[in-house]
Every structure is written in C-alpha cells, then in structure tokens.
Amino acid sequence: MMVKSCKILLSFFLLFSAFPCSVDASDKDQEASDKLHLYETMETLTGVPWVYLAAMDQYEKNAHAAKNKKEKSGKKRLTSIEVPSSLWAGRINPDPDDRVPESIAFFQGIGKDANGDGKADPQDDLDVLYSVASFLAQKGLKEEQIRERIWDYYKHPTTVDVITHIAKIYARYQTLHLEERRFPIPLQYNYTYHNTWGDRRGWGGLRIHEGTDIFANYGTPVLSTCYGYVELIGWNRYGGWRIGIRDVNNNYHYFAHLNGFRKGLKKGDVVKPGDLIGSVGSSGYGPPGTAGKFPPHLHYGIYKFNGKSTYSFDPYPLLKKWERQAYLKWKRKKRRHRSASSETTHPIHSSTKKKHDG
Structure with missing residues (x-):
C-alpha cells in the first residue's frame, strides 16, 4: 500500500512540476490555466472528471464569497473549496485541527497529504483537491455515483444539482473561460x-x-x-x-x-x-x-x-452594462466593415499604401 501511495505522489510531482502553479499571478487567464492544470492533474490521479472539481470550486467561490481564505490561512489560495473540519479530520476525532494523515485516516476523515510535506493541510490547494477528489471517487466514477458523493459532502439537494449542472457546462465547452455575457434582446429590434x-x-x-x-x-x-x-x-x-x-x-x-x-x-x-x-x-x-x-x-x-x-x-x-458592451461591439464591427469596404472600393490606393509602408 505504501509503495502504491509513493507511486501516486511521484506521478503527481512529475505532472505538477512540468506546469508550475502561479498562485501569485494577477492575470486572470494565467490563474484559470493554473486551476485547470490542477483539476486535470487530480483527474489523472483519481479518475474523477476535472469538471466536477471545477464546479465544486466555482460553487464555493460564489456561495461563500464573504469568506476570505487568504486572510484566514495567511496563505494565498488558488482554489476556494473549504472542507469542514469535521469532514477533514473525522467526526469523532478529538482534535478538529488534526493535520496528521495517519490519525485523520484512523478517525475516517478525508484529509490527505498530497504534496509530501507530512501534513494534511486543509488550507493547501494540493491537499484539498486531492482529498476531495479521492472522496468523490470512493463509490465509483459514473455520474450518479459522483452525485451521490456530492450529496454525502454537502447534504443539500439543490447544491447537488447546481454543482452537477455547472459541471455539464464545463464538460460542454472544455474551458474555464466562460465569463462572456450578452444583452437578451438583439439591438436591431425596438x-x-x-x-x-x-x-x-x-x-x-x-x-x-x-x-x-x-x-x-x-x-x-x-x-x-x-x-x-x-x-x-x-x-x-x-x-x-x-x-x-x-x-x-x-x-x-x-x-x-x-x-x-x-x-x-x-x-x-x-x-x-x-x-x-x-x-x-x-x-x-x-x-x-x-x-x-x-x-x-x-x-x-x-x-x-x-x-x-x-x-x-x-x-x-x-x-445596462451588457447593452453598452453590445453597442460597442456593434460599432467596432461596423467600423471594420467600412474599412474593408473602403479597401475593396479603392484597390489601387490600398496596394500603393502597402508598397509605401513596405
């Protein structure tokens, strides 16, 4: 069993070191890329489709936005999943702040050490995601089996639906870049x-x-x-x-x-x-x-x-914001269309300009 665990950790380090996680990156694209790599790494280790981890992470980020994990832990967190201490350390564990993987396992907590530092830290992104993914995988990897584990985790039917529905959106588009919004009525209508x-x-x-x-x-x-x-x-x-x-x-x-x-x-x-x-x-x-x-x-x-x-x-x-964005997008499109029409109408002028620029 110990050999198997070491092989899992070794695979983890090889995967993760190839694409280091830039938790300090201010750029949203880089942050999304780092998160996606984390999710996909956990899918490789546990078999749980990354979309469920992404959906749980996004759900907690929005449902508990008032909680600032960075301030609580003193660390900068990339992910937002916050495992309850009773679930992390075990419900009958006399030490709710237990960080020792062996005693956590004894009291049937879900906390695991994924980064090899000897601690199961509920404020460490790697430990948290690996622990949650392992928890979701315990009854199988079919959709209904994972839904059942999400229920075991949150104990709320609406939460189960919300997370699985968000997962389906991620599965459809295979990206975390899904922030675009549109005004619900086309601008050309009254x-x-x-x-x-x-x-x-x-x-x-x-x-x-x-x-x-x-x-x-x-x-x-x-x-x-x-x-x-x-x-x-x-x-x-x-x-x-x-x-x-x-x-x-x-x-x-x-x-x-x-x-x-x-x-x-x-x-x-x-x-x-x-x-x-x-x-x-x-x-x-x-x-x-x-x-x-x-x-x-x-x-x-x-x-x-x-x-x-x-x-x-x-x-x-x-x-109002989406309407304004739609109008600006329409103006840019119209401007590009006029520019293209001008070049088509005056091909000699256009080619002369290109030659001069060259």
Missing part, C-alpha cells in the same frame, strides 16, 4: 426598459417585482445571456412560458412571459451567450395558455443560491 426591480406586484398576492421588464413587440427574439444549463422550461402561472438557465457563477437567469421557445430546446440543454432561446410574449398570470393580460415584454430576473436559500438581486445594472 425595445425599452427601466429599473423595475422591487416594485409592488398584486396578482397572486402582494409581492415585489424580482426582475426588469424589457418591453418589445410580440415575437422579438430572446437570447441567452450566458453560458448555462437549462434547468427549467415550461409554464409557470406567474411567469407564463418561462426558461431558467444556471451559469457557472451560480446565477439563475430567469426569462418569463415568453411567446414560445426555440424549437427543440429542452431541459438539460447547454447554451452559450447569444443563442436564441425564445421570443417575447405576454403569457402568464393564470393557467397554461393565459396571455394578453399585459403588454408584451420580457421579464428578466437573476437569482443566486447561497448554500441554504435562493434570493433575487437587481439585474438592471448588469443589463
């Missing part, structure tokens, strides 16, 4: 909106408006705002025909009062920013098929799950 989050609503009981209404004509295309997993699609008596999409930052994007859905779109699909998902309508406030009780518009909301409950937050500032 629309208008203002900040309506928190306004009073009376139908179905007194409540607040948990979103922003974007008024547009019937049939105006509605686009996905993010890389995401379609968690819900269908009828809701408040939202009519609606779609719910979970992104990798644990945001749930809610599109309601639709006229219909893109043909073939279904629960479990993975979409990207700008994908057509439906069209503007006036459905809702009643049983399936109810429509026309209010002007056509898209109700767009964002919700987040914090590990215990789900809450909404104002999407208006984000919508």
Whole structure:
C-alpha cells in the first residue's frame, strides 16, 4: 500500500512540476490555466472528471464569497473549496485541527497529504483537491455515483444539482473561460426598459417585482445571456412560458412571459451567450395558455443560491452594462466593415499604401 501511495505522489510531482502553479499571478487567464492544470492533474490521479472539481470550486467561490481564505490561512489560495473540519479530520476525532494523515485516516476523515510535506493541510490547494477528489471517487466514477458523493459532502439537494449542472457546462465547452455575457434582446429590434426591480406586484398576492421588464413587440427574439444549463422550461402561472438557465457563477437567469421557445430546446440543454432561446410574449398570470393580460415584454430576473436559500438581486445594472458592451461591439464591427469596404472600393490606393509602408 505504501509503495502504491509513493507511486501516486511521484506521478503527481512529475505532472505538477512540468506546469508550475502561479498562485501569485494577477492575470486572470494565467490563474484559470493554473486551476485547470490542477483539476486535470487530480483527474489523472483519481479518475474523477476535472469538471466536477471545477464546479465544486466555482460553487464555493460564489456561495461563500464573504469568506476570505487568504486572510484566514495567511496563505494565498488558488482554489476556494473549504472542507469542514469535521469532514477533514473525522467526526469523532478529538482534535478538529488534526493535520496528521495517519490519525485523520484512523478517525475516517478525508484529509490527505498530497504534496509530501507530512501534513494534511486543509488550507493547501494540493491537499484539498486531492482529498476531495479521492472522496468523490470512493463509490465509483459514473455520474450518479459522483452525485451521490456530492450529496454525502454537502447534504443539500439543490447544491447537488447546481454543482452537477455547472459541471455539464464545463464538460460542454472544455474551458474555464466562460465569463462572456450578452444583452437578451438583439439591438436591431425596438425595445425599452427601466429599473423595475422591487416594485409592488398584486396578482397572486402582494409581492415585489424580482426582475426588469424589457418591453418589445410580440415575437422579438430572446437570447441567452450566458453560458448555462437549462434547468427549467415550461409554464409557470406567474411567469407564463418561462426558461431558467444556471451559469457557472451560480446565477439563475430567469426569462418569463415568453411567446414560445426555440424549437427543440429542452431541459438539460447547454447554451452559450447569444443563442436564441425564445421570443417575447405576454403569457402568464393564470393557467397554461393565459396571455394578453399585459403588454408584451420580457421579464428578466437573476437569482443566486447561497448554500441554504435562493434570493433575487437587481439585474438592471448588469443589463445596462451588457447593452453598452453590445453597442460597442456593434460599432467596432461596423467600423471594420467600412474599412474593408473602403479597401475593396479603392484597390489601387490600398496596394500603393502597402508598397509605401513596405
């Protein structure tokens, strides 16, 4: 057994030393590259698909953003997974801060020494990821077996779904660079909106408006705002025909009062920013098929799950930001098109300029 463990550690060091982890890098691309290498290394060692580790890491980063691991440990952490002491050291371990791998194993804790320093440190990225990956692999590597272990770890059904859905997004695109966002209405269509989050609503009981209404004509295309997993699609008596999409930052994007859905779109699909998902309508406030009780518009909301409950937050500032980004992108595209047209229209001038520049 000891020989096998040494071989695992040796393989780990060979893999990791080839691509050192730049935990001090300020560049987001480098940080994402370092993280991906860590995840893939753990997949090589344990067989657990890297996407589950990435999803757990991202889930904890967003669900527990108020906790600063760097300040707590005095170390700079690349990852955000924080294993509870009872799980790390063992529930019946008299020393919740135990760092000795042998005694942790005796008390059935999950903490392991991955970097060979003789300690199982819950504030060390390598120890944490290897310990968590080993925990996830204990019952097998099929999706349902890993889901079961995620349940054993968090004991919350919503958390299991959120993490596995985020994992499916990573699996679809095979990258951590999934931060792009899009405005939900194409700019060439007529629309208008203002900040309506928190306004009073009376139908179905007194409540607040948990979103922003974007008024547009019937049939105006509605686009996905993010890389995401379609968690819900269908009828809701408040939202009519609606779609719910979970992104990798644990945001749930809610599109309601639709006229219909893109043909073939279904629960479990993975979409990207700008994908057509439906069209503007006036459905809702009643049983399936109810429509026309209010002007056509898209109700767009964002919700987040914090590990215990789900809450909404104002999407208006984000919508303004995405609209501005879409407009700037359109202007740059138009400028490039004009430049290309000018060169095509005046080929002699263009070639002369190139010769002079040469």
